[in-house]
Amino acid sequence: MNPLAGRYEKQGDAGEYRPPKTYSTTDSSPERRVTPIRRVLMVGAPWHHMGQRSGMTPLVAALSARFDLVRTAPSRLDKLTVLLRRALQKLRDKVTGKSRKLSWSPFYDLQKWTVETCAIRKLKSEQFDAVVFESIEDYFQQFAAIRERFPGLRVIGISHQPPGWWRLFAPDSQGRLDAFDEVICLSRHAQTYLTDAVGHPNVHRLPHGVDSEFFCDSATVPPLPGFNVLFCGKWLRDFEALERTVSKALSTHPDWVFHLVVPAGARNIEQHFRLARFDNVQWYSGVSDEDLRDLYIKCQVLYLPLLDATANNAILEAMACGLPILTNGVGGIADYLSDDTAQYIKGDWMEGAVEQLAWCQSNPAALAAQAKAARQKVENELDWRIVAARFADVIGGADPRESVEGTHQ
Template sequence: MTTQQRLLLVSARWDHLGGHSGLAPLGEQLDAHFVVQRVVPNLVDKLRVGARLAWGMLRERLLGTPRRRGWNPFYNRHGLLLETAARRMAQAQHFDVIFFEALEDHFDAFADARQWLKRTYVAGVSHQPPAWWRLYASSDNVFAAVDTVIALSRPAQAYLQQSGHANVQFVPHGVDADFFTPAAPRTLAADAPIEVVFCGQWLRDFQQLSDTLDVLATAPQRYTFHLVVPKFARNFEQHYRLAQHDNVHWYAGVTDTALRDLYQRAHLLFLPLVDATANNSVLEAMACGLPMVVSKVGGVADYVADGDAVFLTAKDGRHAADQLAWSVDNYATCTANAERARSRTASQLAWPVITARVAALLRAT
């Protein structure tokens, strides 16, 4: 009988994502492939991080010595706390694999630990597209201490490889296809508005969304938009413009069940994007069999096949309004395409399938 390898999982729960969204199900699925122990900071870790940050501030004020900021401008105290706890746990006991669910957020100071982690394989998921790296991150090989980097789109994989990362593998993001499922068959009533869901905040094109609402204000067809956007992210002028429309309803802090209900009772997902690697909203909508109008940018093509959705190929509001109108006029075709997308999502992108691919990479050490 083969002994299961031991894996230390460095993960965080994102406040705006529930237990069925994002990467939370991945950690649960890894339990079937490894003996998993999750990083849990203790009081000593918190004291160490507090002392380190306080000493850095003191040196900066008294001696003029700049504090070490790290390679990522968004790396924060919580990331440092997780790394500190992971380092303590890895020193106390041996793990075959240390796996970071979000390298951009939680991998910086841990690179120094590789000098004494000779027998431990370090891997993690990179979430951001090439433009993010060009804008925010150093061109240096910041993941040199990571044995395997998992990219969530083929464009992101190619960019990281070109930047000097030796082992970058594309593995798609997964979805909880047992939770996000279709409900009753969708139909359009002649005298009822079209129910449209927009979900998320990162790399969403709020300008195109706002422009589209302006165009639709004079359209003969009535639309109702349900915008699921965290309150902390409602800080653009476009959000105020959107709130001036009386057919726009706002949601924040929704449960996974409430989010699924929105997908299930809506007629369309409308998701104009600036860029993407993987996208939770796209995967969840596909799993729910919801017809989609979505931007064909970044890694979207790695998840949404031709024919699965109606694609936005231009950035203006008129184009988007026309694509929505086409979807309504050809709704039977769109629902049939969405049913096919649901079937493919459940068979190829469900978390048990994706986790098996991740586990195979982590065990090939």
């Protein structure tokens, strides 16, 4: 039985669950004209290093049950348009002797430009009530200059990066997000920064979600023998702390095995080469959704030292699979984890982490209790079907105060 079924009204033979709600926006005119939000354009694409069950793709699927939703799919014409414009830019730069960046964001490349070009083409040729930029830091550049051409369009952007990212790459950002009616972020500290430093008046803090039907424990997947430590990801991971921990741990616990899920193309720093010296470090790349889920189930603990974060897919997926977690409470992590649901690093990374990993090995019952509480938190607050309803409220024009009060506490 679906544990979430009671919170939704079941509709259709497909069995999807959706709230029986009609979304609309109201402008500020004296007549208070109500505009229903029915058709929504999502500006984004699946992350190349993630499967279909991670990242924003499950949110797109969940929102499709609530809106007539279209996600950008660039055509050959979009790709040719961007290549031509880029060639003209380079020619102009050569003539003027000045080199111009593609964007204010270092994440914005030709592929992201092509996605945004597709979005603008569709907005010009089709009727949409709202447009949602799945990642402001990745897909938002050209649209700002033409926002005024779409006066009746509701524009929402989702920000994924912590304040440190904005300070490094977009320090002069006052007014940069003025093209958006609403901005959604994924942590408290991000909400504060985007409100105070960037100056947007409507910043909603909503939690990132996880597909808890797919990412879940399974009695058919046996655990690996011994003590197995899982590490996942590349962005804002503290590989120096990981390398120091592994080096110390394998000198005192040579039977431990570390499983590192790191994209092959991202293994390019000194710490990766140091980690590759150890026989008890196993590397994974390009794993399927199913194989990734099985690793969460097979291992005994997720060890994830972070430099910063808003939300974190690996932590959410480990919570959903009932895998105990050892991490540091940096950035927005405290919005998702607590002492009841995870272990936090104490003291020096090398000594403290190894001691706590040893404690994890010796106290499986305590870890199991934390993992159970984490799974319960996912079912109650962080499943995408629950979170998507909150996103839909913002897209549809719900009272911003209700959206903030309804976010994950």
